[in-house]
Amino acid sequence: MIFTRKKAPAKPPAAKPKPRPEPTQEELLAEALRPGRQVCLAVAADLVSDRIDVRPSMVHDIVKGGLLILAQTNPPLAKRAEGQTVEITFLIPHPDRGAEYLRLGYKTKILRVIDGWKVDERLTDNIIVAPKPHRLERTTLRLHYRVEPTSEAPLRLLLAPDGPELVLLDISVGGARFNHHRNLALEHDQVIELLMEAENLSLGLRARVVRTSRDGATSPRAPTTTAVQFVETTPEAKTCLGRLVNEIARRQRARDAGLLDE
Structure with missing residues (x-):
């Protein structure tokens, strides 16, 4: 006669403690x-x-x-x-x-x-x-001060050489953030060429994609938001960007102080 040992019923896995919600603002x-x-x-x-x-x-x-x-x-x-x-x-x-x-x-x-x-x-x-x-x-104490383009300081950002115009959200000496149509597929770490146009300025920039995400994925028409870091920027281009960002910041401060018409 062969005896077999019955297997003990498997114990249900111990319930994992629920993670505590993130700290409240209070x-x-x-x-x-x-x-x-x-x-x-x-x-x-x-x-x-x-x-x-x-x-x-x-x-x-x-x-x-x-x-x-x-x-x-x-x-x-x-x-x-x-x-x-x-x-x-x-x-x-x-x-x-x-x-x-x-x-x-x-x-x-x-x-x-x-x-x-x-x-x-x-x-x-x-x-x-x-x-x-x-x-x-x-916060991370961001190194580069970012500004948003305004009617007083309009900017155009295009994908070079013949790509579409991008909707610029903000820009700094170190990079930019923009919206674009979801059909324009940009991948993380992809290097792209951009053309920045402002008053009396046309500046070619090379940038690396650091983040891209759909904003409002429930809508098929929702744009994609992409953040890029400028790379291989020449000292001359950095100087131009610095002056541009400073000028936009100056105009924004003047507008906030009521020195510019809305």
Whole structure:
């Protein structure tokens, strides 16, 4: 007689714990806006030499009226920085994964630069005043300052040599982002030739595709958004791009200040 051992019934796989949802804005803001939290202010970029001006600071307090009080940066911001748009970023520990840090930030305008602000009864400090954030976004302290073409500074971007015109979304010295018809197939890492046209300027550029994605894939007519990085850019072309981006930024600031007609 042959005896066989019955196989034990297979145990159902252990249920995996459900991943916790991403931290809420309330959690992120509470962590970021603590007095003593180290912050960085991305003040400006040197568009031609590929340098970004990032200055360290610290959260002093949140005061009445929703104002964020920061310590003066190093090197310090001058009084003329009032009204200037900056990106304020916070490096905070992930609420659930303490070993992981998040770089979060927001863009805002400097309201005041004040010397001799009374921190407490015994301490005064030079400070920067800005509106407190209501929402924080992930950021990487982008090296290149991006601008969007406007009616005051129109730009045309075409696929060279005889390709279609692309819908330019934004541009920097380092790259551009544009929409195009889905039938134009651009692949990741593909190198393409572009032609940039502006007032009194026609500039040939070589670019590498770094990201391409459908925006609104449920619609067959939805465009594809593609981001490219300029490659093999000559010093002369970088200078032209830097001047172009600076001019667009200058006109945008003038428009925001009401110095240009809508």
